[in-house]
Amino acid sequence: MKKLVLTAALLVAACNQGATTASSTAAAPQGVMEQTLAQSQEMQPVAALTALNHYQAAHADSTPRCTEVRESAARGIIPSDVTDGSIYKPFAGDLVFAIQCGPRLTTVPPDPHQHWLVVMAPGAPDVTVISCADAHGNDQCSYRIPRGSAAGTSTATSTAPTHS
Numbered sequence: 216m217k218k219l220v221l222t223a224a225l226l227v228a229a230c231n232q233g234a235t236t237a238s239s240t241a242a243a244p245q246g247v248m249e250q251t252l253a254q255s256q257e258m259q260p261v262a263a264l265t266a267l268n269h270y271q272a273a274h275a276d277s278t279p280r281c282t283e284v285r286e287s288a289a290r291g292i293i294p295s296d297v298t299d300g301s302i303y304k305p306f307a308g309d310l311v312f313a314i315q316c317g318p319r320l321t322t323v324p325p326d327p328h329q330h331w332l333v334v335m336a337p338g339a340p341d342v343t344v345i346s347c348a349d350a351h352g353n354d355q356c357s358y359r360i361p362r363g364s365a366a367g368t369s370t371a372t373s374t375a376p377t378h379s
Contacts, residue, residue, distance in 0.1 A: 247342055248310045248335035260287035263312035263333040266342040270333075277344060279329055281316035286325075288313045290332075290360065298363045302332065302345065302355040310335040313347070313356050327354035 251262045264287050271277045290303070290311040297304045303311065316329040330347035347356035 246338040286315040298361040
C-alpha cells in the first residue's frame with residue numbers, strides 16, 4: 216500500500232513538474248536583485264548574507280571574514296536624491312542590505328571593519344560588496360540614508376523592514 220501511495224505521489228509530482236517548469240521558466244527573474252525581491256521579505260536578508268559569504272569566499276581581499284552575524288538590515292532600494300558624499304549615492308536604484316558581522320554581545324561595540332553593504336543592481340548577475348569602514352576606521356553606513364530635497368537637506372530611512 217505504501218508503495219502504491221508513493222508511486223502515485225511521484226506520478227502527480229512528475230505530471231505537475233512539467234507545467235510548473237514551463238510557466239516558471241518564462242517568468243524567471245533576470246538578476247540577483249530580481250531574484251531577491253521575488254523572495255519573502257523575511258528571506259531577503261538571508262539571501263544578502265549568503266551573497267556576502269559567497270563574495271568573501273571568492274575575494275580574498277574582503278576581510279575580515281563574516282563568521283558571526285550581529286545584524287542584517289534591509290536598506291531597501293536607494294532613492295535617487297541621496298546627498299552627495301554619501302556611501303549610498305552611487306547605488307541609487309539598487310537594492311541594498313547592511314550586514315554587521317561580529318560577536319552578538321552588548322559589551323562589544325560593533326566594528327566598522329566588519330560592517331558591509333551588499334548591493335544588488337537591477338539585472339546584474341552578481342552583488343557588489345562595500346566595506347563600511349573608511350580610511351580612519353569610521354562607519355560610513357548610517358542607518359538613515361541622507362537625502363536632499365528642494366527645501367534643503369533632510370534624512371530619511373528606507374521603508375524596508377529590518378531583520379536581526
